[in-house]
Structure formats: C-alpha cells, structure tokens
Amino acid sequence: MVDTESDRVERKQSFKGDAPAKAREAVCAFANDLAGHGVPGVVFVGVHDNGTPMPDFEVSDELLRQLADIKTDGNIVPPPTLLVEKRQLQGNEVAVITVWSCDTPPVRYKGRIHVRWGPRRGLATAQDERILNERRRHQDRPFDVQPMRDAELTDLDRLRFEQEYLPALVARDVLEANERSYEQKLAATKMVLSDKEPTPTVLGLLVIGKLPSDWLPGAYAQFLRLAGNDLTASVLDEEPIHGTVADQIRRLEEKLSAHNQRRVRFSDVDTEDRREAYPLDALRQLVRNALMHRSYEATNTPVRVYWFDDRIEIHNPGGPFGSVTPENFGQPGITDYRNPNLAEALRALGYVQRFGAGIAIARKALGQRLQFEVQAGVVAAIIQGKPS
Incomplete structure (x- = not known):
C-alpha cells in the first residue's frame, strides 16, 4: 500500500x-x-x-x-x-x-x-x-478458439484426441517422429490456449470434450419425429443428442437414415427400383452445415431437426454471418465462417469434403423441394416431402 x-x-x-x-x-x-x-x-x-x-x-x-x-x-x-x-x-x-x-x-x-x-x-x-x-x-480471435476459463485439461478426452483426431489431422510418419508433449500437441491443434496455459478452448471442448454441453449449454442437437404436420402432433421419436460435434453428426445421420422410408418398385421395371423418401446425402450435407455454421456463443438453443409427415425442418441457431446476408444467403461463391477452426476440424475428420459446397450439393439433389427461411438469429432449412 x-x-x-x-x-x-x-x-x-x-x-x-x-x-x-x-x-x-x-x-x-x-x-x-x-x-x-x-x-x-x-x-x-x-x-x-x-x-x-x-x-x-x-x-x-x-x-x-x-x-x-x-x-x-x-x-x-x-x-x-x-x-x-x-x-x-x-x-x-x-x-x-x-x-x-x-x-x-x-x-x-x-x-x-x-x-x-x-x-x-x-x-x-x-x-x-x-x-x-x-x-x-x-x-x-474467432469464438471457436477462445479459452473456456473455468474448464480444465481433464475435461478433454485424451484417448479421442490421440487415437481419433490427431491421426485424421497429421500424417502417420509425422506423428511417429513428433516428440512434442501432450500439452504442446493440444496447443498446436488449438484445443488449448497454449502449452504453458493449457486451458481448453471452445474448439477443444466441441471436438474432444467429454461433455461439451456442460460448458456450452446449446452445444447439442434435438431430433423430433412427429406423426403429423405440425408441432402439436403425436411424438413418434424424440432424442436430445449430446457429445462432440462429430458425435452429434453421427447420431443425427443414424436417425435420419432410420426414418428415411425406402420404397421398392417391382412392376414395369426390369430390376427392382429402390427409392428413399429423401436423398440421404442431401440431408447429411444440411445437418453438417447446421452444426458447423451455428452459433455456440451466448445461446442455449440446440440444432433442431423436426421430421413431419410432409417435410423435414433443420433449425440452425445463429443466422447469417460475416459477408453472408439474408439477401445473398445460399448464392454460389458467397460463404463465410463463424467457426473457421471447427470447419477445419470437421474437414480433417472427413465430414467436409469441399468448403462452401454443402448447400449446392443439397440443392442439386432436392431442387425446389429445398427452401431456406433466413432470419437474424436463425436459419431454417425446409425440405418438402415427395408427393405420394
């Protein structure tokens, strides 16, 4: 004093x-x-x-x-x-x-x-x-590499990092020659702030966190299958899906595949014709796009997938970001990344093949059946079912 x-x-x-x-x-x-x-x-x-x-x-x-x-x-x-x-x-x-x-x-x-x-x-x-x-x-720095100050190194899954994420990101011979410590490897991949201050980042919790939604309350997905065309209909299947972003993608895709009724046509064709109610690859692209581009900051809202009798709705909290606006949303060549480091992690894990191509792939498969409702705080992809 x-x-x-x-x-x-x-x-x-x-x-x-x-x-x-x-x-x-x-x-x-x-x-x-x-x-x-x-x-x-x-x-x-x-x-x-x-x-x-x-x-x-x-x-x-x-x-x-x-x-x-x-x-x-x-x-x-x-x-x-x-x-x-x-x-x-x-x-x-x-x-x-x-x-x-x-x-x-x-x-x-x-x-x-x-x-x-x-x-x-x-x-x-x-x-x-x-x-x-x-x-x-x-x-x-982008929110996805900001530190979560109260999180600790033990909140990250070391086994997942060393056996799943690192091999997907780094060539095997480089890994074998790498003499960095665990903390240094985490820092190099932006899972923690630095090796001297190994505080988990948002990215670390989303990619290799044990319980990401404990730290980011909205970091989960919600699947709802309804026996009707609005939210008042009876619920046929409901599941909140927690875990890493990769876990959420895998589980959502399992749900979509399970509910995607396949029609088999035998008459008037030389070989049986199997058709899905919805092209599954297009649904995958839209789900992955939602989890990659959603806002994880200051929201408790999950990605919501509502499957009605006549349509599927995928709601993505966060709205357009950066150079993307409600007016130019979805236009070829117009893209921006709220979570650029998460996007790179998903690419390394094989969930993104080409940046900026997800909506184009979905539109090619769905045509006029795919529409978007774009607001400041949410983007909804609405996929109409095929006429009977």
Missing part, C-alpha cells in the same frame, strides 16, 4: 473537484493495460499519495453510486469491467475500484486514449495506440 511507484495503483484523497475526471482517466488507463500486465489496476479513494488512509473518511452509499457510474455514464468506451467496494484500511474506510484490462482495446475516455507508463499517466502516443490495436486484433 505504501509503494507509490506503481503503474497499477492510483490514489485519491476524495471524490471532489477534479478527482472524478482524474479517476476516470485512471480507469481508462488501467483498462488499456499498455504494459500488458494482465492483472487488475486499482483506484483508491480516501487515501493519501503515500498510501496512508484519510482519517475519518466516510464511504457513503452515494459515493459508491458515483464510483459505479464511471462504468455506465457513457464517457468511457467500451465500458470498462470494474468492481466498486467499501474496504477497511488501517481501521479507516476507503473506497476501492478494481479495474480489469479490456479484451478489445483501445479504451477511450471522452474520445482520448489514456495509458500509464510506470506511475505516470498520460495520453497514448501513436506507437502506444498501434500496440493496443495489435493487441485487440490478437484478442479478436
């Missing part, structure tokens, strides 16, 4: 005069974390510059409210992540603002970027701003 030479501590004797503005500048600087500490900065109110508390300083509810307003009054953007508390220091009350570094710097207070160099605070130089912009670009 008495160390005044710190770039992670700011002290104010009160919250009057120019102190509110100076405190906001300090919060902005801590959120930018130019030095890259990766640990919170702290603003003390009711403390001398030498670290000793102000005698008889009162931390009122009104003061705590004013400090909390630093986050919400719109002057600091993006809004900082902070915590306001009343604490005791040497028998005296002090107010404490704890500020975490921002994942998407630079942070600005009233349009200006504030940073700290050691104990000093000031406006960012052009070089400082370049560093913060590069840090933001690094942090702006």
Whole structure:
C-alpha cells in the first residue's frame, strides 16, 4: 500500500473537484493495460499519495453510486469491467475500484486514449495506440478458439484426441517422429490456449470434450419425429443428442437414415427400383452445415431437426454471418465462417469434403423441394416431402 511507484495503483484523497475526471482517466488507463500486465489496476479513494488512509473518511452509499457510474455514464468506451467496494484500511474506510484490462482495446475516455507508463499517466502516443490495436486484433480471435476459463485439461478426452483426431489431422510418419508433449500437441491443434496455459478452448471442448454441453449449454442437437404436420402432433421419436460435434453428426445421420422410408418398385421395371423418401446425402450435407455454421456463443438453443409427415425442418441457431446476408444467403461463391477452426476440424475428420459446397450439393439433389427461411438469429432449412 505504501509503494507509490506503481503503474497499477492510483490514489485519491476524495471524490471532489477534479478527482472524478482524474479517476476516470485512471480507469481508462488501467483498462488499456499498455504494459500488458494482465492483472487488475486499482483506484483508491480516501487515501493519501503515500498510501496512508484519510482519517475519518466516510464511504457513503452515494459515493459508491458515483464510483459505479464511471462504468455506465457513457464517457468511457467500451465500458470498462470494474468492481466498486467499501474496504477497511488501517481501521479507516476507503473506497476501492478494481479495474480489469479490456479484451478489445483501445479504451477511450471522452474520445482520448489514456495509458500509464510506470506511475505516470498520460495520453497514448501513436506507437502506444498501434500496440493496443495489435493487441485487440490478437484478442479478436474467432469464438471457436477462445479459452473456456473455468474448464480444465481433464475435461478433454485424451484417448479421442490421440487415437481419433490427431491421426485424421497429421500424417502417420509425422506423428511417429513428433516428440512434442501432450500439452504442446493440444496447443498446436488449438484445443488449448497454449502449452504453458493449457486451458481448453471452445474448439477443444466441441471436438474432444467429454461433455461439451456442460460448458456450452446449446452445444447439442434435438431430433423430433412427429406423426403429423405440425408441432402439436403425436411424438413418434424424440432424442436430445449430446457429445462432440462429430458425435452429434453421427447420431443425427443414424436417425435420419432410420426414418428415411425406402420404397421398392417391382412392376414395369426390369430390376427392382429402390427409392428413399429423401436423398440421404442431401440431408447429411444440411445437418453438417447446421452444426458447423451455428452459433455456440451466448445461446442455449440446440440444432433442431423436426421430421413431419410432409417435410423435414433443420433449425440452425445463429443466422447469417460475416459477408453472408439474408439477401445473398445460399448464392454460389458467397460463404463465410463463424467457426473457421471447427470447419477445419470437421474437414480433417472427413465430414467436409469441399468448403462452401454443402448447400449446392443439397440443392442439386432436392431442387425446389429445398427452401431456406433466413432470419437474424436463425436459419431454417425446409425440405418438402415427395408427393405420394
């Protein structure tokens, strides 16, 4: 507390005069974390510059409210992540603002970027701003390779990784010559953040996780076969399908195959003619497309496959992404990837042969029977049954 030479501590004797503005500048600087500490900065109110508390300083509810307003009054953007508390220091009350570094710097207070160099605070130089912009670009990785901070290495299935995923991704002779540790192999394939910080990523949990939906609540699929043409009809078959994305694909395809009635024609033909109600390869493409392109972020909604008497509906949570819009959805050559690393993993596992070809393959097989309903938060593929 008495160390005044710190770039992670700011002290104010009160919250009057120019102190509110100076405190906001300090919060902005801590959120930018130019030095890259990766640990919170702290603003003390009711403390001398030498670290000793102000005698008889009162931390009122009104003061705590004013400090909390630093986050919400719109002057600091993006809004900082902070915590306001009343604490005791040497028998005296002090107010404490704890500020975490921002994942998407630079942070600005009233349009200006504030940073700290050691104990000093000031406006960012052009070089400082370049560093913060590069840090933001690094942090702006796709969601599928973001770390799941509370997950642990034991939440990943090592046997599946070493016997199923790695052999599909890496040539056998390269694997045999590879002397990397387990953690290094996980990091190289983006299953964990790094070998020094082996926190599982979203990709790791989706591809080799033991129970992915424990960490990503919507990361499962739901199959429903109904004896009718709407959701009020009797249920013939229902199953929530959990597991890795590959597990979900396999189980959904088993369900689709089991319910895909085959008609056999003997009359008027030289050899028997076997026909499926729906072309199974087209259904596979649509299911795989849904699981690959869906949003796994901030949603509890699964991929839903509804099989009615007259149609099949495949609902994909997330809607169009990037360069894909409701207007150009499905057009040849128009594609973008919400989960680019998951797409690459599915390609390695053999579930994707050519990127961007899934819808084209399905349309070729189904023609006018395939339609899409595209909204901001969901895409529904609707496949009409053949007329009797």
